[in-house]
Amino acid sequence: MDFTLHQMKIFLKVAELGSITRAAEELFLTQPAVSIQLRNMQDQFDVPLTEVIGRKLYITPFGREVEKHARSIVREMEQMKHQTMAYKGYLAGELKISIASTAKYVMPYFLSEFMNRHPGLDLTMDVTNKQKVIRALNNNEVDFAMVSVIPEKLKVNTIQLMKNTLCLVGASGKEYQIRKPKDLEDTSLIFREKGSATRGAMEDYLRLHEVDSHKQIALTSNEAVKQAVIAGLGISIMPLIGIRNDLKKGDLQIIPIKGLPITTYWQLVWLSDKELTPASKAYLEYVESQKQQVIDKHFSWFESFDPEKQISI
Incomplete structure (x- = not known):
């Protein structure tokens, strides 16, 4: 053989x-x-x-x-x-991370330099929805998770990384008669699938403003939601981090509305009682010392974004 x-x-x-x-x-x-x-x-x-x-x-x-x-x-x-x-004197082992799907636009930048410094490390990064991320964390299948909402009923340690801003977006070139949350009731709204943190944020917003949505479409990825919005199938509340290029190209527009944008923070989390490996400890030290440099280098546009003026995109 x-x-x-x-x-x-x-x-x-x-x-x-x-x-x-x-x-x-x-x-x-x-x-x-x-x-x-x-x-x-x-x-x-x-x-x-x-x-x-x-x-x-x-x-x-x-x-x-x-x-x-x-x-x-x-x-x-x-x-x-x-x-x-x-x-040979290298830090060796494996780093296992599970991240919410939107975090794929963020997490690689907090990993690349660290992995380059430590060629003896292997990286496994699972990109999925919030429910599966929390399940992997709870089952001790991963060293770290990256989420925007801290999991309930789990004892975890966290490091706050950077903002996660969610805006109401629609296709460019269309005039939306949306001035207040109630105007969303007769508009086609495009949601992520159940278990997604973005969907949860969108549902919370509608519930807070007592919006009874009559037209709903559910799709299973941010990319699918984005393409549906660009095509004019409906509007959605989406993370700004994943639509920068589409705003620059003029494929999407941000729709100003009361209560938006929503701002949360991406968090690196791990179980409080987890026995960290040398690789995990080294990564935590790296994140704590270098996170601001990573943000300044790769996400300065995001940190300075003004949703009212829609600048710095």
Whole structure:
């Protein structure tokens, strides 16, 4: 047998997600690339690892046995790599972070320089909705989470990073007859899916101003919401951090309205009683000492944004 570590990692991700498409997205590969590597690994065995029933991919019983061995091999190889880096004097190990989907516009900037300083570290960053982020944190599956709303009923430590500003946005070129919150009642409103912090903020705003929305559309990502708004399908309350380029290009406009924008703060959180690894401790030290430099370098436009004048975009 002559399968590679790369093939095993791809097979493990496909086995975990049950989907070649989703595995490709998480691995930042194209779907054909994942399919080719999966087929190359299958060629090493005379017994099928997967089967397709009704257009859905399943791992066979034999495939599950291979999965167990592959996971063990990958784990051993990662440990060997970390030990090699440690002997060479590098900080070694893995940093696991789960972040709310909007935080993908923020978190990488608080990681890139740290990871460049420590080539012996591996990074796993899961981008999902708030509910799944909190679940991963609660189950001790990650070292840190990044959210804009502190989880209830969990004892956590936090570091406040930067503002998260949410504005009402619509397609450019359209004249919206919206002057007060009640005007939203007969307007098509586009929401994120249930469990999203952005959806929660939007629902809280409508509840606070006693708005009974009659036309609602729910979509599963900020990108999908943004494209729907640009197309004129409706309006939405969206995080400013993810629409800067669309405002600059003139695809979106901010609609002034009472009670908006809403400002929260992105928070780096971790369980209070968690035993931090050397890598986790080093990252906390980095964030505490460098967060303002990161904000000044990459987010000065955001910190100085004036929603009334819509400047500094």
